Amino acid sequence: MTMTLQQPCDLAALLPQASVEISSRGHQLDELREHFSADIDVSITFLPGDHYQHNVETAAALRRAGFNPVPHIAAREVGSREALDDFFRRLRGEADVHRILLIAGDLAIAKGPFKSSRDVATSGLIETHGFSRLSLAGHPEGHPYLDTAQTMKSLAAWRDWGKEREIALDIVTQFCFEAAPILNWLGELRIAAIDLPVVIGLAGPASPATLMKFALRCGVGNSIRAVRNQIGRYGRLLTETGPDEVLRGLEAAPKPATSPISGFHLFPFGGLRKSARWLNEQVSLPNAHQNP
Numbered sequence: 248m249t250m251t252l253q254q255p256c257d258l259a260a261l262l263p264q265a266s267v268e269i270s271s272r273g274h275q276l277d278e279l280r281e282h283f284s285a286d287i288d289v290s291i292t293f294l295p296g297d298h299y300q301h302n303v304e305t306a307a308a309l310r311r312a313g314f315n316p317v318p319h320i321a322a323r324e325v326g327s328r329e330a331l332d333d334f335f336r337r338l339r340g341e342a343d344v345h346r347i348l349l350i351a352g353d354l355a356i357a358k359g360p361f362k363s364s365r366d367v368a369t370s371g372l373i374e375t376h377g378f379s380r381l382s383l384a385g386h387p388e389g390h391p392y393l394d395t396a397q398t399m400k401s402l403a404a405w406r407d408w409g410k411e412r413e414i415a416l417d418i419v420t421q422f423c424f425e426a427a428p429i430l431n432w433l434g435e436l437r438i439a440a441i442d443l444p445v446v447i448g449l450a451g452p453a454s455p456a457t458l459m460k461f462a463l464r465c466g467v468g469n470s471i472r473a474v475r476n477q478i479g480r481y482g483r484l485l486t487e488t489g490p491d492e493v494l495r496g497l498e499a500a501p502k503p504a505t506s507p508i509s510g511f512h513l514f515p516f517g518g519l520r521k522s523a524r525w526l527n528e529q530v531s532l533p534n535a536h537q538n539p
Contacts, residue, residue, distance in 0.1 A: 282523035285313030306342035321352030387432035426496020444509035453517030
């Protein structure tokens with residue numbers, strides 16, 4: 248089943264349950280426990296060259312620590328159907344994983360039979376192993392290898408797939424540095440009748456230089472000019488930039504425009520400690536993003 252869209256609400260109220268992201272290597276677990284409360288969702292990246300064993304081990308460690316592990320499944324990194332079956336079996340059995348985030352992966356040539364996230368879906372293994380929630384990647388500013396119209400058709404197909412299999416679907420977006428691309432993209436979803444909940448990705452506080460590096464790596468588009476403005480304004484790049492302006496822009500929008508937003512996800516480019524500090528500051532100042 249698809250998840251029911253939330254009624255329009257104060258977006259800041261969603262911040263306390265924001266999810267966060269860590270490496271599959273698990274070396275950030277101590278820092279995560281120190282700065283974030285348990286019971287939140289924690290995504291586990293799957294970068295080129297990773298082995299799913301690391302994802303499983305880190306997911307199990309997160310579960311033991313009281314967090315909800317959300318492993319990334321990079322389709323093109325999986326070498327065989329047998330490997331995917333083992334990956335899923337171990338995630339369920341060793342880490343009690345209920346939600347996964349499915350991506351194609353950054354490889355140009357797939358290591359096995361799965362060239363796209365849809366190939367993973369057609370394998371039937373998601374249902375076989377009883378995952379109850381599936382997250383998809385969304386790109387408000389587009390993607391270098393994806394056509395916008397085709398992307399909307401794909402999301403519509405995913406919507407129907409989730410309804411048929413009674414698996415809850417949502418979309419987790421790539422980060423942006425301005426609210427406008429996000430709002431425009433949410434409007435495109437509405438026009439296409441894609442009524443899936445959307446988790447908005449936010450770039451955690453980091454220097455403009457660091458943000459620029461990750462933006463170029465992740466293919467973030469036009470809103471990168473916001474970071475360039477920071478570089479021009481502060482010269483030596485000593486000032487850390489958080490996603491405050493993005494939040495202000497979203498909260499200033501008409502409520503119907505942001506009604507699909509069901510939560511936030513933090514990309515901790517400047518480190519988990521800095522992201523946690525920023526998040527705690529926002530939670531303690533409930534009116535921080537409202538326009539005067």
